Amino acid sequence: MAAQRIAVIGSGGIGGVLAEAAHSAGHQVTMCVRTSFDRLTLETPGRTGEIPVSVVTEPGALGEYDWVLLTTKVQDAASAAGWLRKLDDGRAPVVVVQNGVEHRESIAGLGLQAQVLPALIYVAAERVRPGHVVRRGPATMQVEAGEIGERFVELVSTDDLSARTTSDFRTAAWRKMLTNLAPNPITALTLRRLDVLREPDILDLSKGVLAEAVDVARAEGARLTHADAEKVLSDYIEKFPPTNGTSMLYDRLAGLPTEHEHITGALVRAADEHDLPVPLNRTLLTLMRALRPMRMPSI
Numbered sequence: 001m002a003a004q005r006i007a008v009i010g011s012g013g014i015g016g017v018l019a020e021a022a023h024s025a026g027h028q029v030t031m032c033v034r035t036s037f038d039r040l041t042l043e044t045p046g047r048t049g050e051i052p053v054s055v056v057t058e059p060g061a062l063g064e065y066d067w068v069l070l071t072t073k074v075q076d077a078a079s080a081a082g083w084l085r086k087l088d089d090g091r092a093p094v095v096v097v098q099n100g101v102e103h104r105e106s107i108a109g110l111g112l113q114a115q116v117l118p119a120l121i122y123v124a125a126e127r128v129r130p131g132h133v134v135r136r137g138p139a140t141m142q143v144e145a146g147e148i149g150e151r152f153v154e155l156v157s158t159d160d161l162s163a164r165t166t167s168d169f170r171t172a173a174w175r176k177m178l179t180n181l182a183p184n185p186i187t188a189l190t191l192r193r194l195d196v197l198r199e200p201d202i203l204d205l206s207k208g209v210l211a212e213a214v215d216v217a218r219a220e221g222a223r224l225t226h227a228d229a230e231k232v233l234s235d236y237i238e239k240f241p242p243t244n245g246t247s248m249l250y251d252r253l254a255g256l257p258t259e260h261e262h263i264t265g266a267l268v269r270a271a272d273e274h275d276l277p278v279p280l281n282r283t284l285l286t287l288m289r290a291l292r293p294m295r296m297p298s299i
């Protein structure tokens, strides 16, 4: 593929990982940032290096682009309106790389003409300070099937990022929700990394949280079973390093607002629509809502 011009909105963990992948695939990357920095550094298990990107802090400084990647937290998507409107030339697709199940809804109110490609990413990536991202392993992505999805897969696939399309994005997004609904709030509330899931009582709680979630996901049209939820948890115990965290834990440590309304909150809202009981998720949501953002000592 010829070199493409890629604008990445958001320069946290996922913005950093995608900038790294796009640069190593031979593309030109511009980071649209809220908190400025001089250089983008990517730290991985094998190496630490600088990724050559342009950094812009004002939409007025943007040129023309072939792709727009939105990598803010879901609750910040609307605040990126200035960037998105300036980039909205009706040609460059907007790839929304976020957790949750609201990829289109999060920017629907902006009335953009661009085509939107919903995307999911699995990776452990932590922005430890502005312009410095730690990626603790390779990344995998799933995007909605179609012509734009195929092109996006070609755009970002590298040795460290494998991407594919899926014809059932709804199921993929709810499967991703299963990976977030227990670990994200539990790590954020306990201020522990994934090792916390190995505590027998926490594992039991997680099983209950995901059992509720599977019923809601199925009511929402996702093709998931309780065996899928069991597999998500056994993968966490057997395959994920216990020293990995979650994006919600990283936000809590940094004293930033967390994404709970768009993960646990989205699940509870869907459950209410289907009249399904989700007492464990509702309790996690109540606790997450009660947290006050304050910077925590690093763990």
Ligand SMILES: NC(=O)C1=CN([C@@H]2O[C@H](COP(=O)(O)OP(=O)(O)OC[C@H]3O[C@@H](n4cnc5c(N)ncnc54)[C@H](OP(=O)(O)O)[C@@H]3O)[C@@H](O)[C@H]2O)C=CC1
Residues within 6 Å of the ligand: 009, 010, 011, 012, 013, 014, 015, 032, 033, 034, 035, 071, 072, 073, 074, 076, 079, 080, 081, 083, 097, 098, 099, 100, 121, 122, 123, 124, 125, 126, 127, 130, 246, 247, 259
């Ligand atoms: N981190 C991870 O390992 C994973 C994250 N995800 C999901 O990916 C998405 C992105 O997460 P992640 O990268 O971790 O989040 P981060 O909080 O690390 O990064 C978000 C970035 O968005 C920036 N931002 C917010 N509002 C604006 C704005 N208006 N204009 C420009 N930049 C803005 C923030 O700016 P500032 O620098 O000023 O804070 C920050 O750099 C989330 O939905 C998350 O759940 C999914 C899988 C794994």
Ligand SMILES: CC(C)(CO)C(=O)C(=O)O
Residues within 6 Å of the ligand: 099, 121, 122, 123, 124, 179, 180, 183, 184, 245, 246, 247, 248
């Ligand atoms: C599943 C996990 C933990 C890593 O991909 C994630 O999505 C997150 O950190 O929010």
